[in-house]
Amino acid sequence: ALITLRQLLDHAAENDYGVPAFNINNMEQGLAIMRAAEKVNAPVILQASRGARGYAGDIMLKHLIQALSEMWPDIPLCMHQDHGNNEATCLSAIKHGFTSVMMDGSLEADMKTPADWDYNVAITERVAQMAHWVGASVEGELGVLGSLETGEAAEEDGSGAVGKLSEDQLLTDPDEAKEFVALTKVDALAIACGTSHGAYKFSSKPTGETLAIKRIEEIHAKIPNVHLVMHGSSSVPQYLQDLINENGGEMPQTYGVPIEEIERGIKSGVRKVNIDTDNRMALTGTFRKMAKEKPGEFDPRKFMIPAMDEMQKLCEDRFERFGTAGNA
Numbered sequence: 324a325l326i327t328l329r330q331l332l333d334h335a336a337e338n339d340y341g342v343p344a345f346n347i348n349n350m351e352q353g354l355a356i357m358r359a360a361e362k363v364n365a366p367v368i369l370q371a372s373r374g375a376r377g378y379a380g381d382i383m384l385k386h387l388i389q390a391l392s393e394m395w396p397d398i399p400l401c402m403h404q405d406h407g408n409n410e411a412t413c414l415s416a417i418k419h420g421f422t423s424v425m426m427d428g429s430l431e432a433d434m435k436t437p438a439d440w441d442y443n444v445a446i447t448e449r450v451a452q453m454a455h456w457v458g459a460s461v462e463g464e465l466g467v468l469g470s471l472e473t474g475e476a477a478e479e480d481g482s483g484a485v486g487k488l489s490e491d492q493l494l495t496d497p498d499e500a501k502e503f504v505a506l507t508k509v510d511a512l513a514i515a516c517g518t519s520h521g522a523y524k525f526s527s528k529p530t531g532e533t534l535a536i537k538r539i540e541e542i543h544a545k546i547p548n549v550h551l552v553m554h555g556s557s558s559v560p561q562y563l564q565d566l567i568n569e570n571g572g573e574m575p576q577t578y579g580v581p582i583e584e585i586e587r588g589i590k591s592g593v594r595k596v597n598i599d600t601d602n603r604m605a606l607t608g609t610f611r612k613m614a615k616e617k618p619g620e621f622d623p624r625k626f627m628i629p630a631m632d633e634m635q636k637l638c639e640d641r642f643e644r645f646g647t648a649g650n651a
């Protein structure tokens with residue numbers, strides 16, 4: 324059944340688990356995630372970016388959500404707008420059946436320029452008020468995601484850098500988080516704690532404390548009833564880099580967020596864990612492998628079926644590691 328982000332994450336908080344929020348753009352990703360959830364009995368957050376809405380179309384996504392919830396009536400399912408950039412994006416998502424929206428006012432509407440406090444508060448407060456009128460949940464964002472390693476603040480979609488920032492600017496401030504939540508009334512808050520979007524998060528293997536775990540604990544202590552969200556949480560596993568590169572791909576060596584660090588984040592109060600890149604790699608790596616092994620094959624299902632299996636395996640693993648399994 325379709326439920327809101329607030330309903331799902333309240334249960335997660337009461338029972339000390341985290342929930343992966345997987346990006347979807349098409350039917351195959353939806354099926355792979357729901358099959359994984361069914362296998363391990365996990366509740367689900369699906370999220371669509373503005374790019375996903377442009378790719379599939381709002382009407383298609385609306386019916387995809389309906390179809391998935393009808394096919395899996397016993398799995399709690401939240402459908403969330405990822406990185407909404409203005410009121411129109413968020414409200415039109417709700418109109419098309421989304422039960423939750425992210426108003427990312429940490430960047431201006433162009434999604435490239437870091438926004439100031441007043442802009443972020445005003446637009447997030449407006450969206451939260453309207454969404455709450457009609458029973459949808461709202462995620463806001465405070466802070467600039469970016470690598471603590473390089474001080475490079477990345478664009479939210481991982482497509483490029485917006486500039487150099489100090490470590491202080493790359494971590495959400497606990498007192499500001501408290502004030503931001505009091506002013507905007509968001510249900511969930513995305514924080515900057517050392518992750519960044521896309522595949523290229525760390526240029527050398529992260530060892531020891533990769534994320535600012537202490538900062539997460541401090542923020543959680545200030546706003547215990549608001550659910551913390553960690554964006555940029557792909558682990559960019561070596562086996563998927565190898566799968567891509569052994570089958571004709573040319574991805575430079577890179578490192579993602581170690582899963583143990585995400586587990587520590589969840590213990591410290593993180594509830595929603597955003598993952599897109601890992602699933603993209605699972606699908607693309609399998610497509611490449613099939614294309615190489617069976618060059619005569621032209622039935623797309625022969626590519627899609629093993630690709631969905633690979634993605635399902637990854638989703639099952641995250642449900643297990645984050646403690647989501649068993650909580651549907």
Ligand code: G3H
Pocket residue numbers: 346372373374375405406479480520599600
């Ligand atoms: O945060 C970005 C997500 O990975 C979605 O990416 O805008 O290319 O769909 P996208």
Ligand code: 13P
Pocket residue numbers: 346405406481519520521522553554555556557558597598599600601
């Ligand atoms: P990754 O690029 O690490 O998968 O993060 C996705 C994300 O944060 C979507 O909002």
Ligand code: NA
Pocket residue numbers: 429430464465466467468
């Ligand atoms: Na941000």
Ligand code: ZN
Pocket residue numbers: 406479520554555597
């Ligand atoms: Zn994100």
